[in-house]
Amino acid sequence: MSSHTQHHDSQIPEDEYDDAAMLSRDEAAEEYSADEDTPMYSDDAADDPSAVPIDIQDDSIAHFAGHTASIFAIAAHPAHPSIIATGGGDDLAYVWDSAAPRTSSHAPSATAADRSASSVAPLAQLPDHADSVSALAFTLPRGRFLCTGGLDGQVRAWRDTSAEGSGRAWALAGAAREVDEVNWVAACPAAAHPDVVALGAADGSVWVYALGVVDGDAALAVVAVFALHTAACTAGAWTPDGRLLATVAEDASLYVWDVWGEAAAAGVLASPGGNYTVGLTAEDERFRVDGGLYSIAISPSGGLCAVGGADGMIRIVGLPRFASETSALPGSRGTGTRGKAGGKGASGSASAGQAGQILASLQAQSDSVESLAFSDPPLTVLAAASVDGSIVLFDAAHNFAVKRKIENAHEEEAIIKVEFVKAGQGGTDGWLLTSCGNDGVVRRWDCRGTTAADNGLVEEWRGHQGGGEGGGVLGFVQSHDRIVTAGDDGIALVFQTS
Numbered sequence: 001m002s003s004h005t006q007h008h009d010s011q012i013p014e015d016e017y018d019d020a021a022m023l024s025r026d027e028a029a030e031e032y033s034a035d036e037d038t039p040m041y042s043d044d045a046a047d048d049p050s051a052v053p054i055d056i057q058d059d060s061i062a063h064f065a066g067h068t069a070s071i072f073a074i075a076a077h078p079a080h081p082s083i084i085a086t087g088g089g090d091d092l093a094y095v096w097d098s099a100a101p102r103t104s105s106h107a108p109s110a111t112a113a114d115r116s117a118s119s120v121a122p123l124a125q126l127p128d129h130a131d132s133v134s135a136l137a138f139t140l141p142r143g144r145f146l147c148t149g150g151l152d153g154q155v156r157a158w159r160d161t162s163a164e165g166s167g168r169a170w171a172l173a174g175a176a177r178e179v180d181e182v183n184w185v186a187a188c189p190a191a192a193h194p195d196v197v198a199l200g201a202a203d204g205s206v207w208v209y210a211l212g213v214v215d216g217d218a219a220l221a222v223v224a225v226f227a228l229h230t231a232a233c234t235a236g237a238w239t240p241d242g243r244l245l246a247t248v249a250e251d252a253s254l255y256v257w258d259v260w261g262e263a264a265a266a267g268v269l270a271s272p273g274g275n276y277t278v279g280l281t282a283e284d285e286r287f288r289v290d291g292g293l294y295s296i297a298i299s300p301s302g303g304l305c306a307v308g309g310a311d312g313m314i315r316i317v318g319l320p321r322f323a324s325e326t327s328a329l330p331g332s333r334g335t336g337t338r339g340k341a342g343g344k345g346a347s348g349s350a351s352a353g354q355a356g357q358i359l360a361s362l363q364a365q366s367d368s369v370e371s372l373a374f375s376d377p378p379l380t381v382l383a384a385a386s387v388d389g390s391i392v393l394f395d396a397a398h399n400f401a402v403k404r405k406i407e408n409a410h411e412e413e414a415i416i417k418v419e420f421v422k423a424g425q426g427g428t429d430g431w432l433l434t435s436c437g438n439d440g441v442v443r444r445w446d447c448r449g450t451t452a453a454d455n456g457l458v459e460e461w462r463g464h465q466g467g468g469e470g471g472g473v474l475g476f477v478q479s480h481d482r483i484v485t486a487g488d489d490g491i492a493l494v495f496q497t498s
Helices: 025-031 043-045 112-117 262-266
Strands: 063-066 072-077 083-088 091-098 121-124 133-138 145-150 152-160 168-176 180-189 196-201 206-211 220-226 232-237 245-249 254-257 278-281 293-298 304-309 313-318 323-324 348-351 358-363 370-373 380-387 391-395 401-406 415-420 433-436 442-446 457-461 473-478 482-487 492-494
Touching: 025 473, 063 415, 072 473, 072 482, 083 133, 083 145, 091 145, 121 152, 145 180, 145 196, 145 206, 152 180, 152 206, 168 220, 180 254, 196 232, 196 245, 206 245, 220 254, 245 293, 245 304, 245 391, 262 323, 304 380, 313 370, 323 401, 323 433, 370 391, 380 415, 380 433, 391 433, 433 473
Parallel strands: 072 133, 133 180, 232 293, 293 370, 370 415
Antiparallel strands: 063 492, 072 083, 083 091, 091 121, 133 145, 145 152, 152 168, 180 196, 196 206, 206 220, 232 245, 245 254, 254 278, 293 304, 304 313, 313 358, 323 348, 370 380, 380 391, 391 401, 415 433, 433 442, 442 457, 473 482, 482 492
16 A cells, blocks of 8 residues: 655644446247237336336335435434435425334335335425535524525525424525526534525635525525635535635635634734635645645634545645634624724634644545545544545544555445544544445444554445446435435435444
């Protein structure tokens, strides 16, 4: 096993890591007995997926088969985790309950028709996108709204109309279309700014919306618009406190946006009059990643940002640490053009530290890094998933040295997503890593130590078609004891973990 990892000279403190034959004449004259029971098959039947048995091992305890095309997006309700939202290539989103039992069983070798007959029923169908639903997210902290984004450029806000906010009934609250395609949607975790989402668009723009504004009737109010990326914005993530929003793009740029103006008030903007605290582009040869950036993760402490892109390239960048007062009153939200420091009632101290510095440049994989994830403390691990089929675990507390490389983690198929199980769930202390890929399998790995039997494989679950034939797993949501998948085969499966 070879490694091309490069390390930064400085030690990073542990708390900062925070894909007719023709018939012959004799054959033509051959006669068949009229009473023979000869099965007849048509080309149409052979082409119908619901009529052709698919030999699959099905480890699921329940599934949702409402979609008629690939499921591109999945999210779990923050207050009621069994409530799942999925969006797909059929231009629809659904809300359904993953805790609902399977209505009938089917054999491990099942047809699509068998599965459809025993599928969990939807709680709500969310229509009227004109193209694939490419992204969705429940708002934080209570999931009062569900925001869906599509390749038609629409953003649609759905309001929970169920009793006591149970997430079992939804109605359209509002819609907007400012861009051609929506690539991702992420909910803001800031307690002072509930029911806020950010999205990234194919034109490179980044939009922040407040849902259900108190002052007025607007259900989708624009908080900020950022337009410095020069190519498609591919991924975005909020810092854990929701103060900053980091985004990356195909032009290999990273920006960390001051959405609420707190960084300006604390004096930690990258440039006077600007609206970002960190701005790195391909013009900086140290940061340059030919082919673009496609994934992003922020450490639990909010002090580090990891971005991944083409050819296995990863850059670790320091983020600003600052404190300032934040007003939760209506109208306190910032605008995309806010640049003046201070303001009446604003106060706080800032420590820029290593903000904007490239702390490490890594390359331990040979193809695009599709997903990145930091573990929760006390473990200090950054996991990177690649199209080359490998998962690499970096030791974030020791200059991001390679801790372990799991080759062919998904049977030589591209890995789509990795995510750590939250520390404290199931007594794991954050050392369980979940992954999915184009092989249609979901796996969990033990990330403790530098070596482990079977590369640390703990458990796996099958049920999707896989094999790179349109049956991969495009995403998942999880708890310590349950995993729900978004299948490229149009099925969402519910797995119970050991």
